[in-house]
Amino acid sequence: RAAPGGLTPRGPTNTAATRFYRGGGGGGARGAAGRHRKVNLDDDQKVTVFQGGTSLEANWTLDNDFTLTSISSYRWWDFTPRNDDGLDVPATYNAGVSVQDKQYSQEFRLASPTGGFFDYVLGAYYFGSNLDNKSFAFYGPQADVWNGTPTGALANVSSVGKGHIKTDSFALFGQGTWHLTPRLDFTAGIRGTYEEKSAWVNRSAPVGGAAVSGAAAAVRQGRAGAYDSGDLNQYSTSPSGLLNLSYRFTDDLLGYATLSHGEKSGGVNLAVGTAPVAGADSLLIGTERANNAELGFKSTLWDRRLQLNANLFWTQVNGYQTNAYDDANRVQYLTNAGSVRSRGVEFDSTLVPLRGLTLNLNGSFNDVRYLAYKDAPCAPEVALQPGAPAACDLSGHQVVGASKWIANANGQYQWDLDNGLQPYVTASYAFRSRAVGTVEDSDFAQIPSYAVVNLSTGLRGDAGGGQWDVSLWLKNAFDKTYYTTLWSAANGGYEGLLGTPRTLGVTGRYDF
Template identity: 65%
Template sequence: MSSTAFSPLSRIARPLSLQRLATPEYALTLLLALGGLGAAQPLHAAEVNASTPSAEEDVALQKVTVTARRREEDAQDVPTPITTLNGATLEAQKVYKVQDLQQVLPSVNVAYVHARQSSIAVRGIGNNPASDGLEGSAGVYLDNVYLGRPGMAVFDLLDIEQLELLRGPQGTLFGKNTTAGVLNISTRKPTFTPERSIEISGGERGYFQGKGTVSGGLTETLAGRLSAYRSRDDGYIENTYNGDDLNGGSREGVRGQLLFEPSEDFSLRWIADYNAEDSSNGSMVVYGAPQRYWDRAALAGATPHRDPDDKKVNINGRQSVSVHQGGSSVEANWKLNGGFTLTSISAYRYWHFTPANDESLDVAAINNTGVEVHDRQFSQELRLASPTDGAFDYVIGAYVFNQNLGNKTFTDYGPQADLFLSGANTGIFNNVYSKANGKIETDSFALFGQATWHITDRLDFTAGVRGTYEEKEAKVERFAPVGGATLGPGLQAVRNAQLGAYDSGELTQHNAAPSGLLSLSYRFDDQLLGYASLAHGEKSGGVNLAVASAPVAGAESLLVGPERANDAELGFKSTLLNNRLQLNANLFWTGIHGYQATTLYQAPGSPNVVQVLANAGSVRSRGVEFEASAAPLRGLTINVNGSYNDVTYLSFKDAPCPGEVATAPGAPASCDLTGERVVGASKWIGNLNGEYTWRLANGIQPYVNAGYSYRSEAEGTLDNSDLSTIDGYGLVNLAGGIRTDLGDGQLDASVWVKNATDTDYYLAAFAYINGSYTASVGQPRTAGVSLRYDF
């Protein structure tokens, strides 16, 4: 493509909004227009990811550079458990959604229903149901910006440079403190050398994805990058009520960047992005239920499907999720006198989630229910990094984070609500509409630093410290119910107890938390690094943004205390066989105190038991993790990682009882799960992937890629019900294709199949009405083709 084919400057001179850019037709036009900004030099896939090795170095693993310690380092030199995946690997394995990351990462569980009901757990810590007034135990960062809600990461992984998973408490180097780990996602920067690519994929059940990227120099000191995508599919859950397919829909997004480098001593990177989703995600099948659920469903005249593996529901209401999110960040780096580097990262993000969900029946019991969320956040981080050529180096920083979140919880009860919810037509719920609002503002301030003393050429001692102070102000208000029958005093009192007006007043919480790290590493030789570390991390408390126990137990029952983690690591990293093999392994032990989880509350003399997020007790996570990468022969690369993770409650005496117990006559108010497994944590996780590439004449490169991911069974819900246990499963993903020079670029044509064995599996389970459980169904076998052109 020559620069005379388009008039790019006229196309980019007009002001653009993120929403306009997110329109696929406009974004694609702009991508093609910007493609003419630089000379049309060929850009091969190998040139995007690494320089072409010489014949002598051809059979060797590529060096991986990470920024886990806020400096660019070889991953094999960082004395902490860290897994890295580059963008080329994600693209080759067709991993483009956050919920698919557990197929390629060790010790990771992703519970996914929809953007709000999603969570990332590391080493079994972090699999709590969505709570709008509480941060996750595992932090997610996008281009060095902390994402305050897990759902902010639920978009297509577009134009990714690298993904890093750090396990264990983090805080002495990252802006926000976390107790379980960090998922650090970096996108590709603007380049002064022209880069352009376009890719189109299509597959079964209406799957389509189109995406493209253009990057290049605008002036001698200014470069730009623009990436856009649009994905859609029909879904794979059949609604037999009307024949619709659910758990499908569309997603689209755009990211624009500018990189200003007036000299070698200063750079400024501006990023703006917008993502939208309009889907029926969140549609779940009935996974398991006691007899009471089936009896009351029949009493209401409903016929729900019983076998979850059929991937069918029978619902008469609407299933819909709408998500709009975006933000902007500016990162500036100055190289100061003496080798110091000063970094500033300023960011703003917003997230708007709107659901419309039926319950699980084909009759009007609950017509619509859900939680709408509006969230916006601002963060500012400053870091100063010392030079690294002496016996002592350090990074110090300051962090400020502000978040304003509001939610609206709503339920529209239908004329069959009483029969389904209580088994008798009392009129308490029938045709009633209930709404509650919650809001919370969080202000977080932190100072942090980490220093390394190079005691000898081989021995390093690292110490880190962090001080965090957080303030949270919240309020929960439930409005008087609307509609329904006029009731007598007795039944009206029951309705008021369940749905009556309530105002918590202003709730406040203050928390000052220390974090720390001590680490010792020793390089036995150029091929072997050993390390040991002790770390302490804390996650601040939160507020339940739902009425829950407050009308009876008081507003203070909505407050949740902090979660504290103590962690010990012992591991090694090795590079063997002339850089053909990398083998890393580590042992870990983590104790969690004040584990934040969903528990039960029952007021004295009341028959009602309500769920409330609180500090459940103590949890222990221990195990072993390993990773290996090998290049045994020319063109072949093999990656394998895995973990054994024993995660148990050391103390959880007031846990919710499983549905099969809670619905039985004379059921206890709570159960003791001390010594039992923690929800969502598979003991065994293993991931294997291999790619083989042939290099034929005339630049032709056929290739095959195969991956296998295994997870052992896990507790599906926090009550450890037998009805919600998620069985272990293994997934096979296959791909094959050919890369070849075409015109001024390189064409990559491939065929692929995900979940090749069509295994039934589930991403999350959820405690529901009448002791039942619903589950989010994993993607069935899906085959497709992709065409990519880099030019």
């Protein structure tokens, strides 16, 4: 985890509690904060994860060659973090959210025989989830200096909140393909989903700290005071649909056009945040709805030694769901960020120029912008100024996390030895252009463009009815320092995850 970088916090900056690791040239992702992989830690930092799951698929061939499929699955996830505040002084000893989640699903599908004028699939699906979380913050003696709160408001205070959400989702779906001519196919599909969510969020009274009154007491109550949301319920009905027309111009060239609509259900923020002031309804997130159009082709050329696929796409998302940061309460939360438009082109190719050599090249251009986001959070360089507005208009801005240009190139050469062994060498190049790091599009939260090169060499062979493979690999061969993601932190700072540094390793495997 990278130490906070970016803007210097407002307020007293000469005290120990406001010193934090800064990068040069503005800090954050644009500076050198991560170059030497240094952080300021004065307490433990770790994450514990226990997870598992199982699934069972059964298929029955019925009369007239119909196929009935059943897929049952169960998965559990237990996540417990311990997060230092990134400072070398005791502002916060530990803060985070632990999660325990259990998920289960059941699907039934009936597929018709293929080869006739019309074939189809019908099905039903159920998904259930029970999720509990615990949000916690254990403040140290310097908490008020770092948080800019009145003396005694948060110092040596502990705050614990709990949340629970139960989800039941039911869906019916069907998709059919009409083979109108030997070369022309028309496909239509529809899905209807009904979902129920029931939840609650509460926070216990704060523990510890000195007796306070006035402004300090008000801040403690707002940031760490007891709260109970009561029962929260959300019901949604979400239709989805697909229309596709495909035409095989030749045996090696297929063209297609697709129109589709999809929806992502809403949810509940299981952290108290601003709910004591804004009301429990502020914890609810609305449904995300997407409309998509695509025009493309798939081809096999050069005596089947070249596969080349490409498409143009246009997508508009209304009620776009993304993460934002509440600086007043120092919590991340999910929100609906207006409407978003994504449009561009992508391609994928595989070439076998000679025996044993395979080359892959793929890439995309994707222009993703907010069409309308007028009540967006403001960047720190705006929000921390005197008289700053309560919200900013990000309409027309690039959407968080979306690189405009992406390119990947991969190559592998393998050959056979007389004794049945197969040596090989591989190389890959991955490029990502600049991306916005956080939703408010701060100048100090941009992820610069980067490229990573990976190399490997190995040897394969057959033994005991299976195949063994031993490889020597080098990831990030040129030791590029780059951020994979950023998120907002206190006092206009940003934190992020660095990509894997140059790493040399050996892998052995046996498949049977």
